[in-house]
Amino acid sequence: xxxxxxxxxxxxxxxxxxxxxxxxxxxxxxxxxxxxxxxxxxxxxxxxxxxxxxxxxxxxxxxxxxxxxxxxxxxxxxxxxxxxxxxxxxxxxxxxxxxxxxxxxxxxxxxxxxxxxxxxxxxxxxxxxxxxxxxxxxxxxxxxxxxxxxxxxxxxxxxxxxxxxxxxxxxxxxxxxxxxxxxxxxxxxxxxxxxxxxxxxxxxxxxxxxxxxxxxxxxxxxxxxxxxxxxxxxxxxxxxxxxxxxxxxxxxx
Numbered sequence: 001x002x003x004x005x006x007x008x009x010x011x012x013x014x015x016x017x018x019x020x021x022x023x024x025x026x027x028x029x030x031x032x033x034x035x036x037x038x039x040x041x042x043x044x045x046x047x048x049x050x051x052x053x054x055x056x057x058x059x060x061x062x063x064x065x066x067x068x069x070x071x072x073x074x075x076x077x078x079x080x081x082x083x084x085x086x087x088x089x090x091x092x093x094x095x096x097x098x099x100x101x102x103x104x105x106x107x108x109x110x111x112x113x114x115x116x117x118x119x120x121x122x123x124x125x126x127x128x129x130x131x132x133x134x135x136x137x138x139x140x141x142x143x144x145x146x147x148x149x150x151x152x153x154x155x156x157x158x159x160x161x162x163x164x165x166x167x168x169x170x171x172x173x174x175x176x177x178x179x180x181x182x183x184x185x186x187x188x189x190x191x192x193x194x195x196x197x198x199x200x201x202x203x204x205x206x207x208x209x210x211x212x213x214x215x216x217x218x219x220x221x222x223x224x225x226x227x228x229x230x231x232x233x234x235x236x237x238x239x240x241x242x243x244x245x246x247x248x249x250x251x252x253x
Contacts, residue, residue, distance in 0.1 A: 021078040028111045048122040052085040072096040097135040108242040117234045130156050148215045154227040168211035177204030187229045
């Protein structure tokens with residue numbers, strides 16, 4: 001009986017540990033929830049994408065509402081288990097990554113991309129670090145570097161969630177691409193050899209540059225075509241709102 005009590009106590013402590021998560025996090029999206037609360041989607045370093053309730057956040061006396069902003073590095077305490085957690089303590093780790101103009105739209109795009117295609121509770125600290133590094137670069141990036149930053153993050157995300165295979169090898173054989181031969185990317189299959197008459201073909205050397213993040217006009221175009229195919233397939237018939245918004249604003253500027 002005594003042994004049973006010890007085992008029960010240890011089990012209870014383990015369960016309690018799972019009910020309290022202390023983690024670094026970023027707010028991806030928030031919206032009103034009931035009368036005084038917010039429903040917040042967060043990207044956490046140790047536990048992936050989580051959804052939580054921040055009770056009383058809409059109250060003027062709540063210190064949390066000012067902190068629940070995108071692009072602000074946070075240290076937070078999440079309570080409970082299951083698909084919906086409760087927000088406990090919340091603190092900032094540093095100043096917000098100040099994104100403005102086109103760079104801000106790029107940050108909004110990254111957030112929506114994570115919301116829509118990253119699996120819930122997909123624990124990957126490297127993905128969190130890649131997101132934070134991309135925000136840091138966006139905060140300082142000139143316009144001509146923005147496309148490369150977006151392509152790098154898209155490729156990183158798609159490869160880490162397992163929906164993008166090798167792009168420097170032939171899909172059928174696994175053999176490395178020949179630098180001067182022609183290839184194209186086929187959704188669901190991978191890189192396929194083709195004739196120069198195939199639409200959107202690229203030399204093997206271009207696919208190699210994409211795989212190794214060597215950016216120039218051709219490799220950026222190749223990466224864009226690959227990522228757009230895969231992302232569109234994952235999104236289905238619901239396009240990203242941030243992309244549509246940016247197109248609308250750009251057309252009127």
